[in-house]
Amino acid sequence: METVIEVKGLVKEYGKLRAVDNIDLEVKAGEVYSILGPNGAGKTTSVEIMECLRIKTSGEVRILGYDIDKEQREIRKRIGxxxxxxxAFEYLTVKENIDYFGDLFDRRLGADELIEAVQLQEKRNVWFMNLSGGLKQRVGVAISMVNDPELIFLDEPTTELDPKARREVWEVIRDLKSKNKTVILTTHYMEEAEILSDRVAIMDDGRFIAMGTPREIIDRHGSGSTCVVKAANDAALQAVKGAGMDSENKDGDLWVRLENKGSLARLVNLLSAGEVSYDEMLIKGSTLEDVFLKLTGKKLAEAEA
Ligand SMILES: Nc1ncnc2c1ncn2[C@@H]1O[C@H](COP(=O)(O)OP(=O)(O)O)[C@@H](O)[C@H]1O
Ligand SMILES: [Mg+2]
Structure with a gap:
C-alpha cells in the first residue's frame, strides 16, 4: 500500500514549550487515521505542520511523497x-463560498457536485451565517474537497456539535472513506475515533502514547472486560469480595473485573446465593477512554482542564 504521510522525529517548540515531542507517523492511502487526545495535546500543531501552515522545529515530514521543506506548493495543491x-464568509451562500475557494485552484470540482457530496442541496442558496453548527461543518468539508484532494485533514470537525449533527458529520467522513480518500482526523472524542478510524494515535503532552487499530490498542493496553452488577445489595458485595474477585463499588453498582474465561461463570455462581439481590448485569469491554486513563492517570475530559 502507498504511504501518504511519513513523519519521523517531528518536534515543534514554541519558545520553551515543546508542543510536539518527537512523533513518528506513517499513514497509508485510503486510511482514516485519527489523532485522539485532550486539548493542548499537540494535535493541531502536528497536523498544521503537515498542512504547511506551521513551520516545524525539527524532524522529517513527507506528504504524498513530497518534502515539506522544499515542495510546499505541490503539497498544498493536493491536500484538503x-x-x-x-x-466561511457569513454573507455568501453555501454555493458562493464553495465557488470562492474553488476558484483559488487551477483544477477544481463543481459546486453542485460538492454540495451533493455533503448533502446540502436544500441549503445551496442560504447564507453561511444562517446555518446550524453541523451544517457549517459540512460546508467546511465541501470546501476541503474543492480541489479534489487525495488527502484530507479534518481538525476537530465535530467539536461543539450536538449528537445528531455529530453523527451527520460522521456520515460525511464515512463517504470520504468510501471514495478512497485518506483522512486525518483529530478529535478528543474517544467514541468518534473508535467508530470511524482504521488506526488511531493517542496523543498526550506532545507525544504519541499508543498507536494502532482501536482493537490493537485496547488489546495491548486495555484491562479486559468488566461485569457491572446494577444496584447490588450488601450480600452481593460481600460474596464477591469474599471470593477474592477484583471488584469496586461505584454508586451502588458493583464493578467486577473479569480476569479470565472462568471469571464470569464464577461470578454468576456467587450472585445466585439466596440473600443476594441486584437489578441487572451487563458486560463492558475496555474502551480507548479506559486506555487513556490507564496510560496517563487522567480522563480524556479531565485532561482538558
Ligand atoms: N502559536 C502558538 N504559540 C505558542 N504556543 C502555542 C501555539 N499554538 C499552540 N500552542 C501551545 O502548544 C500546545 C499544543 O497546542 P495544540 O497543538 O493547539 O493542541 P491541541 O490541538 O491538541 O489542542 C498547547 O500548550 C498550546 O497552548
Ligand atoms: Mg486543536
Missing amino acids: VLPQSFN
Missing part, C-alpha cells in the same frame, strides 16, 4: 484542510 474553528 478543514481547520479547527472553521468559518
Whole structure:
C-alpha cells in the first residue's frame, strides 16, 4: 500500500514549550487515521505542520511523497484542510463560498457536485451565517474537497456539535472513506475515533502514547472486560469480595473485573446465593477512554482542564 504521510522525529517548540515531542507517523492511502487526545495535546500543531501552515522545529515530514521543506506548493495543491474553528464568509451562500475557494485552484470540482457530496442541496442558496453548527461543518468539508484532494485533514470537525449533527458529520467522513480518500482526523472524542478510524494515535503532552487499530490498542493496553452488577445489595458485595474477585463499588453498582474465561461463570455462581439481590448485569469491554486513563492517570475530559 502507498504511504501518504511519513513523519519521523517531528518536534515543534514554541519558545520553551515543546508542543510536539518527537512523533513518528506513517499513514497509508485510503486510511482514516485519527489523532485522539485532550486539548493542548499537540494535535493541531502536528497536523498544521503537515498542512504547511506551521513551520516545524525539527524532524522529517513527507506528504504524498513530497518534502515539506522544499515542495510546499505541490503539497498544498493536493491536500484538503478543514481547520479547527472553521468559518466561511457569513454573507455568501453555501454555493458562493464553495465557488470562492474553488476558484483559488487551477483544477477544481463543481459546486453542485460538492454540495451533493455533503448533502446540502436544500441549503445551496442560504447564507453561511444562517446555518446550524453541523451544517457549517459540512460546508467546511465541501470546501476541503474543492480541489479534489487525495488527502484530507479534518481538525476537530465535530467539536461543539450536538449528537445528531455529530453523527451527520460522521456520515460525511464515512463517504470520504468510501471514495478512497485518506483522512486525518483529530478529535478528543474517544467514541468518534473508535467508530470511524482504521488506526488511531493517542496523543498526550506532545507525544504519541499508543498507536494502532482501536482493537490493537485496547488489546495491548486495555484491562479486559468488566461485569457491572446494577444496584447490588450488601450480600452481593460481600460474596464477591469474599471470593477474592477484583471488584469496586461505584454508586451502588458493583464493578467486577473479569480476569479470565472462568471469571464470569464464577461470578454468576456467587450472585445466585439466596440473600443476594441486584437489578441487572451487563458486560463492558475496555474502551480507548479506559486506555487513556490507564496510560496517563487522567480522563480524556479531565485532561482538558
Ligand atoms: N502559536 C502558538 N504559540 C505558542 N504556543 C502555542 C501555539 N499554538 C499552540 N500552542 C501551545 O502548544 C500546545 C499544543 O497546542 P495544540 O497543538 O493547539 O493542541 P491541541 O490541538 O491538541 O489542542 C498547547 O500548550 C498550546 O497552548
Ligand atoms: Mg486543536
